[in-house]
Amino acid sequence: MTDRYKSVFDIIGPIMVGPSSSHTAGTLQIGRMARIIFGGDPAELVVHYYDSFAHTHLGHGTDYAIVAGVLGMEPDDRRVPMAVRMARNMGIKIRFIEEKQHSPVGHPNTAWLELTNRDHTLKMGLIGCSIGGGMIEVRRIRYNDVTFNTPGPLPIILFRDVQQSAEIHMKLLKMVMAVGPMLNQQSTNGKRAAIYSFTMKNPVKPAQLKKLQEAFPKLALLQVEE
Amino acid sequence: MYKSVEDLIDTATARRKPVSDLMIEQEMQTTGLSRDKIWQKMERNLEVMKKAVAKGSQGDGVHSKTGLTGGDAAKIREYRQTHHSLSGDTIMKAVQGAIATNEVNAAMGIVCATPTAGSSGTLPGILFILKDRIELSHEQEVRFLFTAGAFGLVIANNACIAGASGGCQAEVGSASAIGAAAAVEVAGGTPEESANALAIAMANLEGLVCDPVAGLVEVPCVKRNAIGATNALVAADMALAGCTSRIPVDEVISAMNEVGRSMPTALRETGQGGLAGTKTGQLLRHKLLHEM
Numbered sequence: 181m182t183d184r185y186k187s188v189f190d191i192i193g194p195i196m197v198g199p200s201s202s203h204t205a206g207t208l209q210i211g212r213m214a215r216i217i218f219g220g221d222p223a224e225l226v227v228h229y230y231d232s233f234a235h236t237h238l239g240h241g242t243d244y245a246i247v248a249g250v251l252g253m254e255p256d257d258r259r260v261p262m263a264v265r266m267a268r269n270m271g272i273k274i275r276f277i278e279e280k281q282h283s284p285v286g287h288p289n290t291a292w293l294e295l296t297n298r299d300h301t302l303k304m305g306l307i308g309c310s311i312g313g314g315m316i317e318v319r320r321i322r323y324n325d326v327t328f329n330t331p332g333p334l335p336i337i338l339f340r341d342v343q344q345s346a347e348i349h350m351k352l353l354k355m356v357m358a359v360g361p362m363l364n365q366q367s368t369n370g371k372r373a374a375i376y377s378f379t380m381k382n383p384v385k386p387a388q389l390k391k392l393q394e395a396f397p398k399l400a401l402l403q404v405e406e
Numbered sequence: 407m408y409k410s411v412e413d414l415i416d417t418a419t420a421r422r423k424p425v426s427d428l429m430i431e432q433e434m435q436t437t438g439l440s441r442d443k444i445w446q447k448m449e450r451n452l453e454v455m456k457k458a459v460a461k462g463s464q465g466d467g468v469h470s471k472t473g474l475t476g477g478d479a480a481k482i483r484e485y486r487q488t489h490h491s492l493s494g495d496t497i498m499k500a501v502q503g504a505i506a507t508n509e510v511n512a513a514m515g516i517v518c519a520t521p522t523a524g525s526s527g528t529l530p531g532i533l534f535i536l537k538d539r540i541e542l543s544h545e546q547e548v549r550f551l552f553t554a555g556a557f558g559l560v561i562a563n564n565a566c567i568a569g570a571s572g573g574c575q576a577e578v579g580s581a582s583a584i585g586a587a588a589a590v591e592v593a594g595g596t597p598e599e600s601a602n603a604l605a606i607a608m609a610n611l612e613g614l615v616c617d618p619v620a621g622l623v624e625v626p627c628v629k630r631n632a633i634g635a636t637n638a639l640v641a642a643d644m645a646l647a648g649c650t651s652r653i654p655v656d657e658v659i660s661a662m663n664e665v666g667r668s669m670p671t672a673l674r675e676t677g678q679g680g681l682a683g684t685k686t687g688q689l690l691r692h693k694l695l696h697e698m
Binding site for chain 1: 407409410429430432433436437438444447448450451454510511512513514515516517518519520521522523524526529551552554555556558559562563564566567568569570571576577584618620621622623624671674675676677678694695
C-alpha cells in the first residue's frame with residue numbers, strides 16, 4: 181500500500197487534450213515542474229526519454245506535452261498539440277533523445293529534462309516519472325552544480341539558499357513543519373548555494389504557500405494543481 | 407486514506423453512508439476545499455465526459471490524424487437506429503459512448519481521464535446508459551464518479567493504473583472494475599455488492615496486455631473500452647443478482663498487480679509485442695512514423 185494517489189481527481193481527471201494520460205497529461209506536468217525549478221522559459225531544452233517513453237513518445241504526443249508544460253500551459257489548453265512549433269518560434273532550442281539504456285531511476289515512463297539559459301550559466305533540470313492517470317513523481321533534481329535524488333511523490337517544497345546559512349535552514353524548517361506532515365527532507369550543498377527540499381504528505385494550500393513565500397520569496401513549490 | 411476495499415466498505419457499512427459520501431469527506435480533509443467546490447469540480451468532469459460522447463457520436467464522428475481510428479461511434483449510432491442489434495440497445499449505447507470518447511481522445515480532443523486517457527471511454531459508456539435504465543438524476547451521476555474515484559484510489563495505491571506498469575488490465579481493467587462498483591451503488595446495491603462487482607469485473611479482464619500499434623492510443627485501445635464498459639455492466643448485474651467473487655476483492659487487486667509486474671516489457675505500452683508486433687502492426691508503425 182502506498183498513498184501516492186491522494187485525491188479523487190487523480191482518478192476522475194484530469195480534463196486533458198488526448199491521447200495519453202501518462203504520456204501526455206503526466207509529461208506535461210513534468211514539463212511544468214521543470215519550468216518551476218528553472219523559473220521561466222529556457223533558451224535550450226534537452227529531453228532524454230527512457231524505456232516506454234523512448235519507444236512511444238512520437239505516437240503519444242509526449243514531445244508536445246513536455247514542451248507545453250515547459251511553456252507553462254495547462255493540460256486542457258487547446259494549444260498543447262502546437263507547443264513544439266510555438267517554442268521553436270520563440271527561439272527555444274529543443275532536442276529529444278531516445279536513450280537505449282534503461283531508466284536511471286527504474287521506472288518505465290521516465291524523462292530527464294535539462295533546461296539552460298542563453299550563456300549556459302544556469303543549468304537546471306529534473307528526472308520525472310509518469311506513474312499513470314496523469315500523476316507524476318520527481319525523482320531527481322538538478323540546480324546547477326547541485327544534484328540530488330528525491331523520494332518521488334509531490335508536493336516538494338524547494339528553496340535555494342545562496343547564503344548557505346544554518347539559521348535560514350532552521351527558520352524554513354520550522355515554517356514547513358507548521359504546514360503539515362513531511363515525508364522527507366534534505367539539504368544539499370553546492371559551490372554557490374545550498375538546496376533545501378521537503379516532500380510533503382498533503383497538498384500545500386494557496387494560503388500556506390503565500391505565507392512561505394512572504395518569508396522566502398524565491399521558494400518554489402512542485403505541486404500538480406488539481 | 408482507505409487502505410483496502412475491505413476497509414472502505416466496512417466503514418461505509420458501519421457508518422451507513424454511501425461510498426460517494428466517504429470519498430467527498432476524505433477529499434475535504436486532504437484538500438481543505440469546501441464540499442461545494444469539490445462537487446462543482448466533479449460536475450465539470452461530468453460535463454467534459456458528456457461533451458466528448460456527443461462530439462464522437464454526431465455526424466460522421468471524429469477521426470484521428472493517423473486515420474487508424476474514428477467514425478465507429480457514428481456507425482454504431484446509425485446501426486442502433488436502423489437495426490435490431492443482437493446484444494440489445496443498452497449494450498450498444500454503452501459501446502457507442504465508450505468508443506466515441508476514445509475516438510475524441512485519439513483525435514487529440516478534450517477528455518476526462520478516468521483513470522487514464524486510454525481508458526477514458528469506459529466510465530462514460532457505463533454511466534450514460536444508467537440514465538435510461540434506472541432514471542439516474544444529475545446528483546446520482548456526480549455521485550457515481552465519486553464512488554468510482556474512491557475505489558480507483560484503492561486500486562491505484564495498492565496496484566497500478568498505468569499500461570506501462572501493469573498492461574491494459576491496469577487501465578481498462580481498473581476502469582471497468584470501478585465503474586461496476588459505482589453502478590451498483592447508484593442502482594441501490596450495498597457496499598458489499600459494489601466490492602463483488604469490482605472483483606468480478608477486474609478478474610474478468612485480468613491478464614489483458616497493453617499492445618498499442620505504433621505506440622498510439624488507438625488500436626486496440628478504442629475498442630477495448632467497449633469491452634470495459636459492457637464487462638462492467640455485466641459484473642454489476644451479477645453482483646446485484648447476489649453472485650459473489652470466490653477470491654476476496656483485495657486479493658483480486660493484488661493478483662492484477664502481480665500479473666502486471668510479471669508481464670514482459672514488450673506487452674507493457676512499448677508498442678512492440680502483441681498486436682503491435684504483428685506483421686501489419688509493424689508495417690503500420692513503419693509507415694506512420696515516417697509520415698510524422
